[in-house]
Amino acid sequence: MNISVKRSNNDEAQIYNVELENVTLLAVLNHIKTKLDPTLTYSHGCRSGVCGSCAVRVNGREQLMCEYKPGEGDVIEPIRNVRVIRDLVVDSSIVEHFNRAATAWSEGSHEGKVSEEDASRIETQSDCILCTLCYSACPVYAVNPDFIGPFALTRVWRYVNDVREESSAAKIASVQTNGIWDCTLCGECVPVCPQNIAPKQDITMLRMKSAMMGYQDPNAAMAFGGGLSF
Incomplete structure (x- = not known):
């Protein structure tokens, strides 16, 4: 499965190939972080849809990473209308x-x-x-x-x-x-x-x-x- 993540260092999407199925987007990003690219930055907390800290946009629609299950070609980017700190991490103030x-x-x-x-x-x-x-x-x-x-x-x-x-x-x-x-x-x-x-x-x-x-x-x-x- 190929997914694209918008990176803040060049404002472009980086494509990752991940051989995982029927898992959440958060699990996919954790895999990328630990196995493929330790520089990828994102936020998460409870991993159960309660804290709201893993909010992102997927294919132009808002989602929680711990609840959404990604598919081939998904494009992940930070939420809108807020300052991006790095990659998918935003200023929550x-x-x-x-x-x-x-x-x-x-x-x-x-x-x-x-x-x-x-x-x-x-x-x-x-x-x-x-x-x-x-x-x-x-x-x-x-x-x-x-x-x-x-x-x-x-x-x-x-x-x-x-x-x-x-x-x-x-x-x-x-x-x-x-x-x-x-x-x-x-x-x-x-x-x-x-x-x-x-x-x-x-x-x-x-x-x-x-x-x-x-x-x-x-x-x-x-x-x-x-x-x-x-």
């Missing part, structure tokens, strides 16, 4: 940056029991592993590098939708600029999520919640006279 921009964490919660129904409403979003595959798949960054992005916005919805959260209004306010209205709702983030989270749906719900709180799409306002009242 964007996770902290965008989570901070969106205050995507609990800032205080009410004490008390949570019903099964209430817990189920935030269960899916709580499964986010911050792998950044949705971030890589998002086309908005081509025009707006400050876009808060799908993984941070879906985490905001997780806390806004939590009955215990005390700062829901502040979180809604934090995603009005470079946030929910900048998303094109293209849905590219949905099929690449290894946890079956649908950021597009969560962003739509954040828009609805924002409208209920008196916010509006600034682009729509400009289209109808710049938001002026008559």
